[in-house]
Amino acid sequence: MKAEIIAVGSELLLGQINNTNARYISSGLAEIGVDVHFQTVVGDNAARLEDAIRIAEDRADLLIFTGGLGPTKDDLTKETIARHAGKQLVYDDAALRSITAWFERAGRTMTDNNRKQALVLDGSTVLENRHGMAPGMLASSDGRHYLLMPGPPKEMEPMFTEQAKPLIARLAGEGGRILSRVLRFYGIGEAELEHRLSDLLDRQTNPTLAPLASDGEVTIRMTAKTESREEAVALLDRSESEIRKIAGEYIYGYDDETLPSKAASMLIGHNLTIAAAESLTAGLFMSELAEQPGISAAMAGGVVTYTAEAKTAQLGIPADFLEEHGVVSEETAAAMASSVLAKFSTDFGVGLTGAAGPDPHGGQPGGTVWIAIARRGGTMETKKLLLSGMRNTNRIRAVKSALHTLIRMINEMTAPEI
């Protein structure tokens, strides 16, 4: 079964809101093995909507509409579909009762416009709106299916997941299982990764392998279609092990794991503590870790020393040391890391200093970053980054790189002796 999602609403074409409904529905359809080949957005205009319907009927079995079910004159989705498919609009008693009750509760006068919201395509399965007024509906005509849902995500999302998705899964029949697994990479570019995996990518069929780059990370989504969950897991395992042979050292996690969540769970799991001294990142490293529940067991705190004076006053790094080495230097990053480790008596001390950009800072061009991670007992790792992004991108990349180095260090120190 192939589906097309048609969002109706001029506010989308004016760029006032994102079409988050398309993402939500697509993601739900992927879970039940229904392919989406196109998403379309059209305004509140009957002629253009009918064009979109005609085009979609040529390329999809299931047309999913969001929006245009409201009470106003601009709302014309069901009217247009009724005319196009030669169907009548009839009042749905349950919907009419629920709308009437809503107006009674609110003490407001119900108008004919509101009554219009209870009209549904004759012969359709009506989907109750548990968070608003306009009901949804699923109609069929000439072997094609038409699902209509309201536009507001608060109304659409539960209606789709609770009511429409199970109906579609039944329509789509038992076409087997779709199972996805996402592998998360850090430290390798998308092009380089695809280059290394090109043989695998060329002969991919089941599972399919879809690489995606974002914010300095690359993911590969593996999607297997099989008769049973066990077969799907086996296919995914086999592909993962092939990928690991080629680029395993860059894989840091699965699915929804992130660098902060992985680092936090490793710190907490190994009873390790951490503090950070941040300059260009100004608290972002600590804040990302603090998003993770339970982090107070591992993170004592830290300091933000944005200026050179603060590095001297708060971290005790002598002014002539900063003068000699520069505030953006390996030496300063290392001094920040050692100082904050001592100050907070933690297992790890992180130092982050750099020129976020666009302007140079401390004699270094924008994008230069030094990261230092000190371990209790004296070990120190340092790393230099030369970033070319915008100010905030560079700050985020610096944090990710520090988290990745931290994950590697914990891995190394906690790996079982052979």
Added chain:
Amino acid sequence: MKAEIIAVGSELLLGQINNTNARYISSGLAEIGVDVHFQTVVGDNAARLEDAIRIAEDRADLLIFTGGLGPTKDDLTKETIARHAGKQLVYDDAALRSITAWFERAGRTMTDNNRKQALVLDGSTVLENRHGMAPGMLASSDGRHYLLMPGPPKEMEPMFTEQAKPLIARLAGEGGRILSRVLRFYGIGEAELEHRLSDLLDRQTNPTLAPLASDGEVTIRMTAKTESREEAVALLDRSESEIRKIAGEYIYGYDDETLPSKAASMLIGHNLTIAAAESLTAGLFMSELAEQPGISAAMAGGVVTYTAEAKTAQLGIPADFLEEHGVVSEETAAAMASSVLAKFSTDFGVGLTGAAGPDPHGGQPGGTVWIAIARRGGTMETKKLLLSGMRNTNRIRAVKSALHTLIRMINEMTAPEI
């Protein structure tokens, strides 16, 4: 001129990401009076992409593509357009130089895949990618225009606004004017704001008024359509002053201003300095301020004291004080604010402590937050929040509330005497 936006990428059809590019571009086109009648999303599939191009050519003069310009085999936007329009792909020297330089800086190996990114449609105007590798391009053929831009929003957004939009405005000539202005509210809910403005919202025609809520803030986008820019500005001014009469006290900014950008520009503009002591927000307050260029003139730094021990050791708040009042209390927030102000000798000291949730902390239920802002000289403002969101939402709301209080305090102290 009518435009259609075609986003290319299977990750969109799988529901992995939102098509935020369509919103961004549509909103920019509305500002220069170019109508968007359709937005389309198609996967990484040459045949289906060519179908989408054919359909769009029937209904638009300007086809805007995002995505599919990357180095991988899946990236086939320019190849498909070249074949469809009978154009050659040629290497752009500047793009090739910039890609080569990027790999040299990063010390990574450049592959043939990467070189492919420097190919452009013969005869097109090349748009420099200042934040990534793939250049954009604007080509014309048979009276139709084809704008190709990369998919990552960080690359696409500046390329569109700085380079493509002015070119399109010139192509579109002088039609009617569409002008938008966004008013940004804090401290009032969407329903309450709409209720207060219901008369205005009911009789809106020109400008139209579109309220939108997100992350604890509400915006109203006013959009005027007129013959001249002056008329549009006059209409927007009139509506803004009507809105200000009713809910002016909640307006903190315009358009792309945010609470951090507003607070940063006020601090910098008035030569005021700030430091923060953060517990539940763990650096997020400072990090949000540090996103703003030039902030080093205003922000010295601060401390993250996540644990009670850190509050004692780093801020000198006696353990028995914390014991007596609790770590989540007005007294502790105020002590954090005063201490960090003294430690960094700034004009403002901010203290943030609370139970981010979901679990209670310091004897207070999850969602309890205390904010204190101390001014040099002794004035102190405190504020309690009872939030019901998830852990990270609560941390973001706490930061927003602190920024909003700071903005109000700066406004009050810098307002001219009457």
